[in-house]
Amino acid sequence: MKAKLLIMLMAGLFVVSNYVAQETIIDENQPCSLFHIGDCGFKEELVNFEYNSQSRSGLCKRGETSSLYVVCYKGMDYRFAFCAKADLLEGKDMQVKIYEKKTKKLIYDSASQNYETEFEFSCTNSISLLIEVILPKTAPVPENKFEFKGCVGTLMQSRKSLKTGF
Amino acid sequence: MFILRKIGYLFLLTMLFGFGSCSNQTEKKGDVVTNDSSNTNSGVNEPLPAYYQIPSPSNLFNYLKDNGVKVSNVDLLNGVDKIKVYNTSAEKAVNFGIYSTDLFFCSAFNFKADVLKYFEVLKGLSDELGLSNVVTDRTINRIEANLSKNDSLVNITSEVYNEAAFNLEKRNEGPTLAMLIVGGWVECIYLSSKSIGTFKNNSKSVNIIAEQKLTVENLKELLAQHANNDQVASLTNKLNGVFEIYDRVEVTVVEPNIQLTKGKRVIGGSETYSFSEANFNALLKAIESLRKDLTKN
Numbered sequence: 001m002k003a004k005l006l007i008m009l010m011a012g013l014f015v016v017s018n019y020v021a022q023e024t025i026i027d028e029n030q031p032c033s034l035f036h037i038g039d040c041g042f043k044e045e046l047v048n049f050e051y052n053s054q055s056r057s058g059l060c061k062r063g064e065t066s067s068l069y070v071v072c073y074k075g076m077d078y079r080f081a082f083c084a085k086a087d088l089l090e091g092k093d094m095q096v097k098i099y100e101k102k103t104k105k106l107i108y109d110s111a112s113q114n115y116e117t118e119f120e121f122s123c124t125n126s127i128s129l130l131i132e133v134i135l136p137k138t139a140p141v142p143e144n145k146f147e148f149k150g151c152v153g154t155l156m157q158s159r160k161s162l163k164t165g166f
Numbered sequence: 167m168f169i170l171r172k173i174g175y176l177f178l179l180t181m182l183f184g185f186g187s188c189s190n191q192t193e194k195k196g197d198v199v200t201n202d203s204s205n206t207n208s209g210v211n212e213p214l215p216a217y218y219q220i221p222s223p224s225n226l227f228n229y230l231k232d233n234g235v236k237v238s239n240v241d242l243l244n245g246v247d248k249i250k251v252y253n254t255s256a257e258k259a260v261n262f263g264i265y266s267t268d269l270f271f272c273s274a275f276n277f278k279a280d281v282l283k284y285f286e287v288l289k290g291l292s293d294e295l296g297l298s299n300v301v302t303d304r305t306i307n308r309i310e311a312n313l314s315k316n317d318s319l320v321n322i323t324s325e326v327y328n329e330a331a332f333n334l335e336k337r338n339e340g341p342t343l344a345m346l347i348v349g350g351w352v353e354c355i356y357l358s359s360k361s362i363g364t365f366k367n368n369s370k371s372v373n374i375i376a377e378q379k380l381t382v383e384n385l386k387e388l389l390a391q392h393a394n395n396d397q398v399a400s401l402t403n404k405l406n407g408v409f410e411i412y413d414r415v416e417v418t419v420v421e422p423n424i425q426l427t428k429g430k431r432v433i434g435g436s437e438t439y440s441f442s443e444a445n446f447n448a449l450l451k452a453i454e455s456l457r458k459d460l461t462k463n
Binding site for chain 1: 220321335
């Protein structure tokens with residue numbers, strides 16, 4: 001009788017432990033969708049800026065470049081905040097490059113701005129932008145190790161350009 | 167002997183528990199994911215696919231409103247009773263986008279009487295798309311409490327639209343999200359172009375519709391990323407007529423504007439866009455026909 005109880009207890013523990021194990025498995029496709037909302041932020045709150053739904057997060061490996069195409073309208077102000085999971089950066093800076101999509105002209109390179117993670121501008125003629133977030137390269141991963149992946153986010157806000165003065 | 171037996175049982179328990187919970191040791195909760203079976207030790211990574219983003223209907227409506235476009239005919243909106251005829255997941259996704267835009271329209275242009283009706287419709291469709299947490303009873307209560315405040319209504323509508331997009335992304339339902347976005351964009355262009363009505367040369371509002379060429383280029387790429395999905399492929403086919411009109415938009419090259427003015431960065435694109443009268447009228451016909459098809463009107 002006692003043996004039977006013990007066997008049932010062990011079986012129950014086995015089932016529970018498997019359930020717990022499955023609950024910790026993470027679907028690779030879903031973990032980053034809200035990362036930019038929780039983790040990217042601006043140093044200052046500015047009047048009238050609102051969340052722009054062209055914001056985006058994605059899953060990246062170290063050394064990868066994430067590319068985002070957005071449309072900005074004439075007469076609007078835009079600002080961007082970029083962020084990445086600390087383990088992706090390993091103490092190094094990520095670089096942001098922004099191009100005009102049509103001419104591929106480089107508009108901004110954060111490397112010349114001390115790797116600043118915010119960017120803002122007033123738009124005088126509607127434009128399509130390519131935003132590249134470049135993660136720092138690291139040493140190659142040994143063959144017996146899994147490669148690290150983490151979230152990278154671009155938070156975008158916009159407002160109608162303000163007219164100052166009376 | 168008794169003690170040894172006890173130790174034996176304890177040992178067995180520990181072994182069973184240990185094997186049962188043995189999972190990927192590198193997994194953590196939150197946004198860190200590992201366990202990549204395609205370990206690329208060569209140091210050369212395949213380029214990641216780019217994300218092609220589309221401004222939300224609220225961005226476009228606000229842009230139009232700020233440039234003097236008055237969308238005043240509530241009869242243009244898709245009827246709320248049509249929800250019964252949308253049976254496939256594609257029809258529901260596209261019309262979720264369409265009704266979201268109708269709701270933005272009501273909120274932004276002060277048609278308070280219709281706001282609740284369209285929220286109820288979105289609630290119905292969100293339930294059918296498995297997005298029940300997007301439009302809840304609490305959302306409806308917030309709407310009722312803010313019926314007199316346009317800005318609040320627009321904000322709540324934006325939250326609903328964004329929440330739907332987040333949920334679909336989290337569930338890896340890219341094709342459904344793409345179809346929702348298409349529905350929203352088509353309805354925007356339909357409502358705004360119908361409200362403009364007659365073509366006028368150098369009209370700000372006509373030029374804003376022409377500028378949508380920038381959005382069309384991103385939309386084409388977004389749809390191409392899901393070309394393997396039959397429903398998206400079918401929807402793309404239907405859009406081709408409108409896309410061809412946008413291929414004929416007149417483009418004027420201007421000096422790109424990238425400068426620092428009083429410490430503020432000012433940027434402008436290198437092209438401006440306009441429609442010929444014939445092309446604008448062709449767009450009116452094509453978008454009306456497409457919208458009729460999508461809404462089954």
